[in-house]
Amino acid sequence: MGGPSRHPWLSRYVPVLPRPAEAGRGLGKRGLWPASTGWDMLVVRNTVVGPFAENTLLVGDGETGEAILIDPGGTGGTGSPGGDLERTLLMREPGAFRIARIFLTHGHIDHVAGCAEAKGRLGVPCQIHRGDAAWLDAIPQQAEMFGFEGARERPDIDHFHEDGETFTLGEHEGRIIHTPGHSRGSCCLFFEKARILFAGDTLFAGSVGRTDLPGGDFEALERSIREKLFPLGDDVRFFPGHGPSATLGDERSQNPFVGEVARRGRFV
Numbered sequence: 001m002g003g004p005s006r007h008p009w010l011s012r013y014v015p016v017l018p019r020p021a022e023a024g025r026g027l028g029k030r031g032l033w034p035a036s037t038g039w040d041m042l043v044v045r046n047t048v049v050g051p052f053a054e055n056t057l058l059v060g061d062g063e064t065g066e067a068i069l070i071d072p073g074g075t076g077g078t079g080s081p082g083g084d085l086e087r088t089l090l091m092r093e094p095g096a097f098r099i100a101r102i103f104l105t106h107g108h109i110d111h112v113a114g115c116a117e118a119k120g121r122l123g124v125p126c127q128i129h130r131g132d133a134a135w136l137d138a139i140p141q142q143a144e145m146f147g148f149e150g151a152r153e154r155p156d157i158d159h160f161h162e163d164g165e166t167f168t169l170g171e172h173e174g175r176i177i178h179t180p181g182h183s184r185g186s187c188c189l190f191f192e193k194a195r196i197l198f199a200g201d202t203l204f205a206g207s208v209g210r211t212d213l214p215g216g217d218f219e220a221l222e223r224s225i226r227e228k229l230f231p232l233g234d235d236v237r238f239f240p241g242h243g244p245s246a247t248l249g250d251e252r253s254q255n256p257f258v259g260e261v262a263r264r265g266r267f268v
């Protein structure tokens with residue numbers, strides 16, 4: 001989308017994060033990030049897909065091999081030369097992870113474009129917050145507006161999740177945190193024991209999600225991050241929907257929109 005000057009899914013106020021050199025197409029044969037990294041036996045892998053360089057993530061329990069696929073935004077269709085969906089499914093190797101469910105952080109096209117296709121291939125349930133159901137209904141319009149030629153199909157949603165809901169992934173418990181702001185139904189997924197958070201487009205390394213699309217609300221986003229994410233702990237490593245990972249501590253102090261530097265700036 002026209003070079004690195006501005007990313008369409010980041011806040012319009014922010015300089016853009018360059019596509020991380022260590023993530024995505026340039027990395028290794030499988031596009032894993034970073035190859036295979038475990039925190040307390042949770043394995044996180046990433047592949048960068050689609051025209052907006054979205055992070056599709058796999059989180060797997062190293063003991064049982066059970067995994068969750070997060071935001072399959074890449075399709076195998078004509079809009080995605082190179083087969084984003086194939087690379088997405090390759091994240092199951094090595095280790096032969098078995099994807100048990102698809103988790104959608106929100107309903108924007110770059111995060112859901114490949115969901116119907118991935119769900120069909122994997123035969124697993126898929127879930128999202130009800131607040132973003134309207135974005136799924138609008139997939140054809142979103143696809144047209146943002147140039148996702150391979151994605152026209154609305155995925156069937158098996159479950160609408162809510163704030164505070166939990167599920168197990170092997171030995172781990174994942175908790176859903178509703179973080180409205182980037183969209184009404186935006187949610188994060190937190191693994192407390194492993195200290196890992198999947199942040200969707202709510203929080204980025206050095207930035208926050210844009211809030212000028214329908215359903216966006218900057219004050220809600222600020223509250224979500226400051227009141228629901230930062231209290232999880234400075235040591236928590238988060239994986240956003242675009243760009244590199246960072247820790248919540250990095251953002252609590254340095255993030256120019258919601259960190260301490262932003263508060264200081266406001267009162268000078």
Ligand SMILES: [Zn+2]
Nearest residue numbers: 009106108201
């Ligand atoms: Zn988004």
